[in-house]
Amino acid sequence: MFRRSAKKGNYAYTVARVKAKKSLLLGEEDYNKMLMMTVPEISRYISETGYGKEMADLAGRMAGMDLLEHATHLNMANVFSSILRSSTGELYDMVSAYLEKWDIWNLKVILRGKSYGLNADGIREDLVPAGILGAESLDKLIALETDDDVISNFGKMTRMSFPQEVLAAYKASGNLGEIEDFLEKTHYVRLINNINPASRPSRLFLEYIKEEVDMKNFETILKLKSEGIYGEQVMKYIISGGRRIDDRLLTTLANAEDVNTMMSEVSQLEFSEAIKEALEAKDLTAVVSSLRRFELNKAKKFSHLYPLSVIPVVDFMIHKELEIKNIRAIARGTESGLDRETIKGLLVI
Template sequence: MIGLGRKRGNYAYATARVKAQKSLLLTKDNYPKLLMMDLNEIGRFMGETQYKVEMTELASQYSGVDLIELGTSRNLARTYRTIIGFCTGELKEMIASYLMRWDVWNIKTILRGKHSGATQEEILEDLVPAGILDEEYLKGLLALDGPSEVLDALRKKGGFGVPEDVVATFEKSGTIAPVEDYLDKIYYVKLQDAILPNTKPKKLFLTFIEREIDVSNLRTLLKLKQAGLPLDKVRPYFIEGGRYLNVKELSRLAAIDSFDQMVDELSKLPFYDDIKEGLDKAKRTGSLNDVMLSLQKYLTKEAESFSLLYPLSVLPVINYIIRKKVEVDNLRIIARGKASGMDPDVIKNLLVI
């Protein structure tokens, strides 16, 4: 846990602030209009919304898809850090722990960039300082010489150290996959530790995280199984703590001979109906795009449902955090689709609305 104390937290104030911010999100009616715009028109539209500050700041340096992607990233980071800032007590601890996923994202981005020889400027553009580690600290990591120096610096930062045996495996193998795998797993361990399930809303929050782990593991299983990897290569990537898919069950599924047979076994999942069409398409075409999208829609729907049950709890805050990320993803998908000349109907099918 982050150690921010166990005072109850300012639930009424925080949920009121989040409700006000949620009202600024794009509506379903906005998306058909955006799909008909070109990149310049989308940029101007965003300049009249909650993205105005970032779009204005970046307009002199960037344009088109780059402006939209950087503008949305900076706005997302500012929004999330604002939420951490106005929450207190146990609520702040839970929200900060949930948003540590962005610290993991940024650490992995820096390590990958250093490992591949990318410039500091290239890496910086991909960072989203939306967690505990602020932009100044991340820039300090960027200034270091290589992955080993970054890992040494993180070891001195509470909560982000990577064990020596994992570092040794990285240095011996020449791939950062062992470090990335450790960071993904320890994130969920710390997050679940930060949620004390002593009330119904917090129990529901923990349930949601367990379902999120299920979705993460299922994505991993589908991708690696489709690639034809054997069980011993797939198993290390599974994360403990899922609600319906523990590591033993995931290993059983990974050991099934064919991809299609494994997919048939997923019909036993409680949320199978939410992903059935995507799974059927994966069997027919070999593409996982639809099932990955349906998994995201399933999580988004669950977060919305939970938040309505307890309006003065951590759940509406988490729901807004998720909805905000979905909006940013949708805007980026539209921008990239427009930049590559995709048909609006094709782009529409990629959105979570």
């Protein structure tokens, strides 16, 4: 587990830096302009709005969509790493625990890359070193010969213990999903345990993360239901620690035969109004987008209420991640020939 610091942390300094970075994020007007552009024009536009260094650094090796996708991820990794390095005390503890999801992302990239026979450079291009593990640590993992060694050393680097039954199931099936499921559940357990609810802002942050667990579980249930998976098979993918969706409600939702039978149960959830229209339309993509907008708005609200806390920092990181997703959605949609209204419907603003 992470170790909690006894020191409060440099909230004023870090929040001031984050506020400056947030002022540079793209807005709806920028996205509307990008919707009128070709992919090369989008690349030039983002080069002039904060992504220039990463675009220039990668331009010799990549072009087109590859360049745009890798440069945006690299930019995000650089920004998040900078925030983490500037944080101290309990603020550092909470930010690093929140960013652990990128360490997990990178472990999955390395394991997948090795299974596909990619060389070190091929694997390295898809990494997002935005967590505790920097480029040097990730290179050490890439250089290891076997999956066992990679997983074992990742566990040592992050103080994460992999249960023998999880490792045995992975070896028996070769299915990376066994590892991925454990990692996602463990991330939320560690994050929740690392938030000290001693202050009102930290308690709100804890509630926010627990609400995120609820949304993740609800999204998982919907996705599995769309694939014809119900009941006990669903429950093994559920993350513990949610705020409002308890075991009883999880079981009810998992067993529901269709969306209509879920509606009365869903109505008691905080995000029910945000997803009602999309849920009634049985549009899973729209439900997920609605959940992201709800998450974004809630973080923004808390950020204004408690300006000297971890919340504005996480609020910025959520906005930054969504900016990357929006840029990619526009570029991919444009490249695929989707009409502007369809692409716009995919954006979370």
